[in-house]
Amino acid sequence: MFTFQFRERRGFCFSPTPPVIVISAMKTSDFDYNLPPELIAQTPLEPRDSSRLLVLDRKTGSISHRQFSEITSFLREGDVMVFNDSRVLPARLKGKRAGTGGKAEILLLKHLPGGDWEAMVKPAKQLKPGEKVEITPYQASATGGPITAPAVEPITAAITGMGENGIRTVRFSDESQIMNAGEMPLPPYIRSPLANQERYQTVYSKIVGSAAAPTAGLHFTPELLQKIEAAGVRCLYTTLHVGLDTFRPVTEEDPREHAIHGEYGVITPDTAGEITKAKKEGRRVICVGTTSVRVTEQAALKSPPNTILPFNDWVNLYILPGHDFRIADVMLTNFHLPKSTLLMLVSAFAGKEFIDKAYWEAVAERYRFYSFGDAMLIL
Numbered sequence: 001m002f003t004f005q006f007r008e009r010r011g012f013c014f015s016p017t018p019p020v021i022v023i024s025a026m027k028t029s030d031f032d033y034n035l036p037p038e039l040i041a042q043t044p045l046e047p048r049d050s051s052r053l054l055v056l057d058r059k060t061g062s063i064s065h066r067q068f069s070e071i072t073s074f075l076r077e078g079d080v081m082v083f084n085d086s087r088v089l090p091a092r093l094k095g096k097r098a099g100t101g102g103k104a105e106i107l108l109l110k111h112l113p114g115g116d117w118e119a120m121v122k123p124a125k126q127l128k129p130g131e132k133v134e135i136t137p138y139q140a141s142a143t144g145g146p147i148t149a150p151a152v153e154p155i156t157a158a159i160t161g162m163g164e165n166g167i168r169t170v171r172f173s174d175e176s177q178i179m180n181a182g183e184m185p186l187p188p189y190i191r192s193p194l195a196n197q198e199r200y201q202t203v204y205s206k207i208v209g210s211a212a213a214p215t216a217g218l219h220f221t222p223e224l225l226q227k228i229e230a231a232g233v234r235c236l237y238t239t240l241h242v243g244l245d246t247f248r249p250v251t252e253e254d255p256r257e258h259a260i261h262g263e264y265g266v267i268t269p270d271t272a273g274e275i276t277k278a279k280k281e282g283r284r285v286i287c288v289g290t291t292s293v294r295v296t297e298q299a300a301l302k303s304p305p306n307t308i309l310p311f312n313d314w315v316n317l318y319i320l321p322g323h324d325f326r327i328a329d330v331m332l333t334n335f336h337l338p339k340s341t342l343l344m345l346v347s348a349f350a351g352k353e354f355i356d357k358a359y360w361e362a363v364a365e366r367y368r369f370y371s372f373g374d375a376m377l378i379l
């Protein structure tokens with residue numbers, strides 16, 4: 001049973017760092033719900049575009065059920081679709097503690113200026129500044145299949161700083177070998193092993209740097225992208241490297257007290273120019289995923305109205321109901337975890353009551369939830 005509750009808007013509260021607009025009476029518990037565990041998708045569907053698509057029309061208040069491959073039915077000539085081309089880093093590194101030989105694990109979250117990495121570590125109590133972990137890189141087989149024998153000597157991960165909740169800063173003796181040393185960091189709610197690691201990458205992923213996939217994009221195939229472009233829709237690409245907040249629910253009862261971590265984003269001059277042109281001409285901007293929403297809305301805060309300037313900076317925008325969306329006209333997204341910043345974001349975009357209704361219906365109709373689950377198109 002859902003425990004979503006509607007609360008009256010009583011004004012707005014603005015906070016410049018991070019940018020956030022919230023309703024003062026809202027509570028984190030308003031975004032809680034119970035989901036039958038069997039609806040958490042454990043494996044991706046094949047082909048990618050065979051997933052289901054729940055379509056929400058904000059003008060009419062209607063909800064319809066389609067297949068993802070039918071998304072072109074809701075697109076118009078002249079639309080622009082904005083994708084996130086970030087590629088997931090094989091960020092889960094397993095090794096041994098130098099000296100004791102005990103097992104250790106490092107989950108890379110963010111590359112920091114100066115060369116260090118922000119990471120979650122296990123065992124957190126033992127891995128303190130000064131400790132080192134030895135990790136052995138592996139070499140891919142000649143056929144591109146599973147990793148085979150060790151490629152080089154172990155690399156050393158030195159713990160250089162200490163934060164809260166198991167967060168550390170880490171420095172590697174040889175960063176060039178990280179790609180050969182790690183495993184794909186699947187979310188903790190996925191318990192089934194992934195046979196094909198590429199299924200946790202979008203087909204258009206290009207820039208390595210995410211700790212998790214921008215999952216709304218997992219539904220697209222090369223053929224579907226070609227069909228979309230043939231319909232006169234312009235496909236544009238931004239970059240936002242997904243980081244820590246993908247793994248963290250909001251635990252504070254007042255959402256304003258939640259600290260959102262920055263994720264690095266890039267919007268090129270060409271993409272910025274195309275989005276600006278579409279907005280000025282009244283053409284729709286369709287954001288694929290909450291990551292594309294956040295990076296474009298962050299850039300818009302630093303740009304003139306109906307304009308996006310090129311962007312190359314940290315994104316720390318925290319979107320809650322009451323937010324004035326400047327760029328996104330349509331949003332494609334997956335179904336999100338309870339009490340998450342992403343559920344709050346889509347509630348801000350579609351209206352909380354409408355999202356409440358949509359999640360009720362998705363559960364009743366046995367939709368598949370979370371990273372490998374079905375999608376929602378909000379018109």
